[in-house]
Amino acid sequence: MPSQPQLKDAQITVDGRIATLTLNRDDVRNELTGTQLVDDIVRTTEWINTDDSISVLILTGAGKAFSAGGNVKHMLNREGSFGGSVYEVQKKYREGIQRVALALHKLEVPSIAAVNGPAIGAGFDLACMCDLRIASSDAKMGETFVNLGIIPGDGGAWLLQRVVGYQRAAELTFTGRVFGAEEALAMGLVLSVAEPADLLAQARELATRIAEKPPQALRLAKRLMKLSQRQELPDFLELCAVFQGICHNTGDHIEAVAAFMEKRAPKFLGN
Template sequence: MTNMQTSAQAASSEVLYAVEDHIATITLNAPQRMNTISGPMLNELAALLLKANQDPEVRCVILTGNGRAFCAGLDLTKERGDEGLSAASSPTTLDLRNTPPTVLQGMDKPTICAVNGGAAGYGMDTALGCDIRIMAESAKLAAAFVKRGVVPESGGTWFLPRMIGWAKASELIFTGRTLSARESLDWGLANEVVPDAELMGRARAVAREIAANAPLAVQAAKRMMRIGLNETFPDHVHHVYLQLLPLFKTQDMKEGIAAFMEKREAKFVGR
């Protein structure tokens, strides 16, 4: 299935969306300001993430950016105007249920961040919110929060201790250090680093590998990984079993077993 935006849509939208071969590609499209994110752009990104998660044709999501940056953080110039992050809220209310970090964390579809350039502040947290990070050689992760007088506001204080341990997370957050792509790989924050020109090709190759598997099983596995972060092993095993029971009844499980017995590639349909 292909659902490519028209050139007119692409020219007017700050977040692009396209679906091909069961892969949704969501692209931050404000290269003139290094893809810094305004309030309206946040809403659009969250809506498109939800759209991909709810589309039965989508089996994997790639998040990337246009231009030389993935995302240089929040758009503070717009924050001072009418399109800022607080434009739709009062000082006593802030609804975070449908913001990109929360939506990313709750998605059942696997997510790949193709980090095409600098990912700073909010951009770094957004990259960390994806399941897999593939970085271009020129890309960087900039944990510059404390250098701006703020904390990692979009999940970094939750992700980093779990991903790299307390000591390394403390070092990165407290110093506000910038890591190159290779350093990010060494620190365990990137899955792999590729030449800039090969970034999207590699991200799509990994996405195709994921999309070739039984989508309901992949999504159930991700759901169990997420739930397992906050439960005991006995409880987790029980919940895994409850997830397994409905999979036994799917057409895809029958196809997976048949393909294995017949020594052929399985053709999954998501049912």
């Protein structure tokens, strides 16, 4: 079993097969571009992909915000991630925030964003990078890049329309407006809205239901969900047949069928 990564600005806790990654820079509202959070998120996903004992990742923020996205003061002063020539800035994006989008896209287990507060700009896109989202009732969200004269350089234009459809994503991207949790629920951006004190418990309840499933089948199902976005149906069906062949030859499949027939709870071993 690989050891947990050493993180600088985030914290990992593990409960059974559920890992929770908490962004821990409340002093800067968990902003991503002036902290070590990008590296922390990437390290965490790489660790989970090599550790078969983890079946679900919950991503949340400590303090009042989920993530404020980019550091606006750095934008104003043309420093940090936002300073330099065109080539230098694009290199910083590729080696910075875009690594998070790629890492979460490659994550082999389901991910749940527990949006505990404002998720703005890149922070909003971070939530969209997860498979599932639950929001605190006092959360605020927005694809706000255009308000600052920039575009979603972290992949938000690709992500958001896959969550809410092109038309709604276009409206949110072109207006840059900020909206609340109830509207996010109505547009299908989040699965549910919880009172602030109940948010993590609700996220863990969902994570527990997922983590109870056969670990190998769960990871294969996640891979299929991602691969379906870029494959034609005939090629995709060929892959489904191979993955199904894998599943039919696992001990957990036999256990699942036996438990179903015997009307008992299954005991999965991940083999």
